[in-house]
Amino acid sequence: SQQGEEDPQALSIQEGENATMNCSYKTSINNLQWYRQNSGRGLVHLILIRSNEREKHSGRLRVTLDTSKKSSSLLITASRAADTASYFCATLYSGGGADGLTFGKGTHLIIQP
Amino acid sequence: EPEVTQTPSHQVTQMGQEVILRCVPISNHLYFYWYRQILGQKVEFLVSFYNNEISEKSEIFDDQFSVERPDGSNFTLKIRSTKLEDSAMYFCASRPRILNSPLHFGNGTRLTVT
Numbered sequence: 001s002q003q004g005e006e007d008p009q010a011l012s013i014q015e016g017e018n019a020t021m022n023c024s025y026k027t028s029i030n031n032l033q034w035y036r037q038n039s040g041r042g043l044v045h046l047i048l049i050r051s052n053e054r055e056k057h058s059g060r061l062r063v064t065l066d067t068s069k070k071s072s073s074l075l076i077t078a079s080r081a082a083d084t085a086s087y088f089c090a091t092l093y094s095g096g097g098a099d100g101l102t103f104g105k106g107t108h109l110i111i112q113p
Numbered sequence: 114e115p116e117v118t119q120t121p122s123h124q125v126t127q128m129g130q131e132v133i134l135r136c137v138p139i140s141n142h143l144y145f146y147w148y149r150q151i152l153g154q155k156v157e158f159l160v161s162f163y164n165n166e167i168s169e170k171s172e173i174f175d176d177q178f179s180v181e182r183p184d185g186s187n188f189t190l191k192i193r194s195t196k197l198e199d200s201a202m203y204f205c206a207s208r209p210r211i212l213n214s215p216l217h218f219g220n221g222t223r224l225t226v227t
Contacts, residue, residue: 030212030213031213033215033216035218041220041221042117042204042218042219042220042221043156043204043206043216043218044218045215045216045217045218048213048214048215050213088155088156090156099144099161099163099168099169100146100158100159100160100161100169100171101158101216102158103148103155103156103157103158104155105154105155106155
């Protein structure tokens with residue numbers, strides 16, 4: 001079954017540094033999305049990249065997608081304490097009728113002030 | 114900015130009892146979803162709903178679960194006879210019609226089954 005897996009599971013860096021998180025998946029996809037979750041809260045959409053795109057930017061976020069390796073990365077530049085959260089990748093399977101996103105286990109990012 | 118709202122924020126129930134979790138999706142969205150997240154684990158897809166019917170459901174969504182859109186604004190998840198393992202955060206989400214559009218999630222209902 002399709003499964004997104006992020007690594008590392010946890011990442012602790014100093015404020016101002018860049019944070020890179022990776023995601024791998026197993027099946028063909030329609031798109032890949034990254035979400036952030038603050039403790040005890042809902043998921044907030046960050047960025048969506050379609051299967052025919054290779055790179056996308058949004059503010060301090062940069063996402064890459066390599067469909068040949070079935071992997072994606074999320075880069076947060078110039079990190080801030082407020083970036084502390086869990087980050088999840090989620091994939092939309094490209095098979096007919098599929099509508100539910102499959103989430104990975106997430107990367108817990110801690111930004112040290 | 115419009116948002117998805119869920120009530121209650123926390124529900125405690127006894128094993129075997131029925132619970133109904135409520136959601137108000139964003140008003141012009143057409144696709145609705147329920148996900149759950151057991152503490153410390155990944156977010157899992159339960160069901161998607163479009164045009165007043167289920168469009169996809171996961172293996173988790175067995176006969177104990179049902180969804181309903183009783184009126185033009187609410188979207189509910191019912192668990193008929195709760196089990197201890199149903200304890201989790203339940204998230205409602207919605208999106209507009211466009212295929213490659215992100216989901217908008219509510220803040221979740223924490224369900225505790227004792």
